Amino acid sequence: ETGVTQTPRHLVMGMTNKKSLKCEQHLGHNAMYWYKQSAKKPLELMFVYSLEERVENNSVPSRFSPECPNSSHLFLHLHTLQPEDSALYLCASSQDGYNEQFFGPGTRLTVL
Amino acid sequence: AQKVTQAQTEISVVEKEDVTLDCVYETRDTTYYLFWYKQPPSGELVFLIRRNSFDEQNEISGRYSWNFQKSTSSFNFTITASQVVDSAVYFCALSDSGTASKLTFGTGTRLQVTL
Numbered sequence: 441e442t443g444v445t446q447t448p449r450h451l452v453m454g455m456t457n458k459k460s461l462k463c464e465q466h467l468g469h470n471a472m473y474w475y476k477q478s479a480k481k482p483l484e485l486m487f488v489y490s491l492e493e494r495v496e497n498n499s500v501p502s503r504f505s506p507e508c509p510n511s512s513h514l515f516l517h518l519h520t521l522q523p524e525d526s527a528l529y530l531c532a533s534s535q536d537g538y539n540e541q542f543f544g545p546g547t548r549l550t551v552l
Numbered sequence: 553a554q555k556v557t558q559a560q561t562e563i564s565v566v567e568k569e570d571v572t573l574d575c576v577y578e579t580r581d582t583t584y585y586l587f588w589y590k591q592p593p594s595g596e597l598v599f600l601i602r603r604n605s606f607d608e609q610n611e612i613s614g615r616y617s618w619n620f621q622k623s624t625s626s627f628n629f630t631i632t633a634s635q636v637v638d639s640a641v642y643f644c645a646l647s648d649s650g651t652a653s654k655l656t657f658g659t660g661t662r663l664q665v666t667l
Contacts, residue, residue, distance in 0.1 A: 473655075
């Protein structure tokens with residue numbers, strides 16, 4: 441595997457389900473990010489982890505819970521989501537703040 | 553607060569035409585970075601270029617070129633002799649110089665190249 445991978449690629453869940461999105465980077469980077477991309481909206485930064493410490497939380501509802509167990513893996517735990525949370529969730533990584541971010545293919549989430 | 557404006561929502565061109573995608577940014581930082589990303593229909597954002605605020609040299613990479621003008625806070629992207637494979641959404645982004653950069657994205661410009 442190379443670059444940034446995300447699983448699953450597609451996810452359909454009910455409002456009462458609990459699921460997790462997984463991201464893995466094979467680039468030796470120090471920072472990882474979660475973004476949300478909704479239709480006709482700019483990409484929204486959700487969380488930033490640098491050296492496994494959360495350094496940014498952009499007022500994201502608590503029904504989204506990130507976890508970064510090591511510098512290569514990032515999870516987004518989902519529970520009690522709303523239909524408006526349906527979106528493309530993108531993971532990215534970068535060497536540090538001075539370098540470009542590399543993105544995974546995203547998870548297309550649909551909340552019924 | 554940082555802001556990136558991509559005023560062109562959608563552009564349609566015929567193959568082989570040149571097209572310029574506009575990007576205007578706002579920041580109070582003296583050190584910052586500008587980026588362009590391409591998002592094809594598959595969804596993955598593909599990095600195209602990074603430019604730091606101290607380097608105003610224009611850059612050319614094959615059919616792609618970028619014009620950075622600090623005086624007008626613009627970082628425009630030109631595709632020469634466009635091809636159907638260039639059809640995608642293009643995002644301009646701005647980041648500060650923090651330990652883990654916070655990218656502020658524009659709303660994107662959808663480019664449609666037809667035969």
